[in-house]
Amino acid sequence: GAVVSQHPSRVICKSGTSVKIECRSLDFQATTMFWYRQFPKQSLMLMATSNEGSKATYEQGVEKDKFLINHASLTLSTLTVTSAHPEDSSFYICSATLAGVPFFGQGTRLTVV
């Protein structure tokens, strides 16, 4: 069964609006979760590291004010894409590690129109 659950799987939003994506670790606690972005036919690129109870760490080139990450509990991290633009359209995937093994959520296909 799934180890990491991500919701929603697909979302379409209008330019200028915000979208929240949830990532949950199922039946285990994850003090750290990772958010990746994947453009069509490309690899996964790390966006940020989400740390429970503290600020997220963002990779170079990722705008922290645009991609808000909240890791308020040991089983939930959220990524909010604020003031979304068409160029933010992508596949967003979260990951959490269980027993030293990284597991990925199902991904969220974001389309900004």
Next chain:
Amino acid sequence: QQQVKQSPQSLIVQKGGIPIINCAYENTAFDYFPWYQQFPGKGPALLIAIRPDVSEKKEGRFTISFNKSAKQFSLHIMDSQPGDSATYFCAASILRNTPLVFGKGTRLSVIA
């Protein structure tokens, strides 16, 4: 600078063939090397992983070969089936609970 180089970009094999996908890394601190399978619109699913103290690992039809001195590792898929058609990513990480660095992916097509 890409830390994990993956080849080939795409691969077509006949059913029953043995596709081989190769990856090379530079950072000798990497100590975890997984392979993921991804179908369109889905998140990556872990296939098999290896640590540097082992030269080969087999799980079902999937085998990882690992060459520490050459800093290379590869995935072999035995008796490939059309259902294996997907994109395969190699990855590497340092220590537990650190982010993965992914290769660029290999699109595999297995034709009947």
